[in-house]
Amino acid sequence: MEYWNAFWVGGLICVIGQILIDKTKLTSARILVLFVVSGCILGGIGIYEPIKEYAGAGATVPLTGFGYLLSKGVKEEIDAVGALGILTGGLKAAAGGISAAVLFAFFASLLANPKEK
Amino acid sequence: MEQSSKRIGKQTVRFQNPVNILSAASTVGPKEGEGPLKEYFDQVITDILYGQKSWEKAESRFVEENMKLAVKKAGMSMEQVDYILCGDLLNQCAGSTFGIRALNRPFFGLFGACSTMGEAMSLGSMLIDGGFAQNVLLGASSHFCSAEKQFRFPLDMGTQRPQTSTWTVTGDGAVVLGRKKGAVRITEVTTGKIVDLGVTDANNMGAAMAPAAADLMMAHFRDTGRGPKDYDLILTGDLGTVGRELVVELLAKEGYYLDQRYTDCGIEIYDPKTQDTHAGGSGCACSAVTFCGYYYPMLLKGKLRRILFIPTGALMSPTTSQQGESIPSIAHGLVIESPEKEEY
Numbered sequence: 001m002e003y004w005n006a007f008w009v010g011g012l013i014c015v016i017g018q019i020l021i022d023k024t025k026l027t028s029a030r031i032l033v034l035f036v037v038s039g040c041i042l043g044g045i046g047i048y049e050p051i052k053e054y055a056g057a058g059a060t061v062p063l064t065g066f067g068y069l070l071s072k073g074v075k076e077e078i079d080a081v082g083a084l085g086i087l088t089g090g091l092k093a094a095a096g097g098i099s100a101a102v103l104f105a106f107f108a109s110l111l112a113n114p115k116e117k
Numbered sequence: 118m119e120q121s122s123k124r125i126g127k128q129t130v131r132f133q134n135p136v137n138i139l140s141a142a143s144t145v146g147p148k149e150g151e152g153p154l155k156e157y158f159d160q161v162i163t164d165i166l167y168g169q170k171s172w173e174k175a176e177s178r179f180v181e182e183n184m185k186l187a188v189k190k191a192g193m194s195m196e197q198v199d200y201i202l203c204g205d206l207l208n209q210c211a212g213s214t215f216g217i218r219a220l221n222r223p224f225f226g227l228f229g230a231c232s233t234m235g236e237a238m239s240l241g242s243m244l245i246d247g248g249f250a251q252n253v254l255l256g257a258s259s260h261f262c263s264a265e266k267q268f269r270f271p272l273d274m275g276t277q278r279p280q281t282s283t284w285t286v287t288g289d290g291a292v293v294l295g296r297k298k299g300a301v302r303i304t305e306v307t308t309g310k311i312v313d314l315g316v317t318d319a320n321n322m323g324a325a326m327a328p329a330a331a332d333l334m335m336a337h338f339r340d341t342g343r344g345p346k347d348y349d350l351i352l353t354g355d356l357g358t359v360g361r362e363l364v365v366e367l368l369a370k371e372g373y374y375l376d377q378r379y380t381d382c383g384i385e386i387y388d389p390k391t392q393d394t395h396a397g398g399s400g401c402a403c404s405a406v407t408f409c410g411y412y413y414p415m416l417l418k419g420k421l422r423r424i425l426f427i428p429t430g431a432l433m434s435p436t437t438s439q440q441g442e443s444i445p446s447i448a449h450g451l452v453i454e455s456p457e458k459e460e461y
Contacts, residue, residue: 109273
């Protein structure tokens with residue numbers, strides 16, 4: 001059941017992105033930013049948390065999940081160290097993901113070359 | 118001879134000395150080599166990198182190899198070329214300059230975006246008619262990967278392309294113009310003005326450039342007193358399906374009716390059903406290779422007697438697009454004829 005929930009919620013988030021690419025003039029870079037910011041706002045006002053509980057990786061893997069993680073990190077860090085957490089919390093919580101992205105991108109660049117689509 | 122007598126109307130010149138096309142050469146990449154015109158191109162390079170380490174180096178190699186081929190096909194040596202005129206889409210026209218730096222000939226670099234072939238042929242013809250050159254080598258190039266990288270997104274990102282976007286043609290088209298007698302000649306040039314109706318969508322170039330093409334056609338018909346029926350073919354550069362319809366509509370409003378004798382290189386070069394190219398082909402090479410590979414031989418064989426060739430260009434830069442500016446567009450018109458009887 002949890003696989004199914006992850007699948008349809010994650011899929012639905014991606015469908016929104018696909019519709020934005022096909023039906024609007026937004027570039028993919030803008031959609032990316034839009035998704036991260038939306039996740040951040042939805043996380044901040046407490047809406048993303050229940051979605052994550054319900055769908056698991058279906059909600060954390062898409063870009064909105066990254067936005068949610070930033071907001072969650074800020075909240076936790078404010079509780080722990082106070083106002084400084086507004087600046088440090090987000091990246092602290094997302095450090096694993098960001099470092100992994102840089103590292104794996106580096107390894108991928110050693111192994112693969114860009115191609116004509 | 119009075120110099121001013123070569124001008125007819127506001128934007129058109131008619132040559133008094135023969136400006137002959139002595140040869141035309143086309144070298145294309147793998148995608149074009151799988152398209153409907155594959156058998157007409159001189160060379161199809163199946164390696165998109167053309168044995169180089171970067172897309173930019175690959176584009177320059179397309180330029181160099183194809184320029185050499187055009188000169189060879191004209192039965193000449195590079196030393197007989199008085200000027201090279203060419204351009205491309207890359208910043209500072211790097212594709213052209215690096216491509217021809219070893220050729221060691223006097224060079225004018227041109228930027229007219231995808232209308233570069235028209236600009237080069239116009240200026241080259243004027244150099245010859247004016248008596249400033251015996252032979253001129255000219256061309257235009259583009260490369261899908263280097264253009265994507267500069268104007269859209271790096272290919273490594275794997276971004277999806279919207280349905281209205283066009284596919285940049287990989288390749289180089291080159292022509293040798295000369296005073297020496299030839300079967301095909303350029304007789305008139307109509308130079309376009311910048312037309313900008315405020316389209317800002319860089320993924321819908323056809324719509325942005327169509328008004329420029331329509332404006333050019335109307336100026337040409339006004340200046341020469343001719344109409345669409347006087348041409349066996351009217352050929353625009355890279356408007357694609359969307360842009361072509363717009364041109365037909367705009368001309369009809371002015372009382373000029375275009376029929377199936379009007380087509381667009383961007384429509385002819387790919388098969389959208391099997392090649393996933395969306396709205397059609399674009400890029401400097403689109404009109405250049407389609408003319409050199411497909412239509413020039415038809416003129417040479419007399420299957421076409423008089424055509425109006427109109428490469429179209431969108432003159433924006435990545436910076437102006439990011440700043441929300443609209444897309445200034447241009448079109449250059451050339452009357453190319455292959456007369457049945459020798460006139461001189």
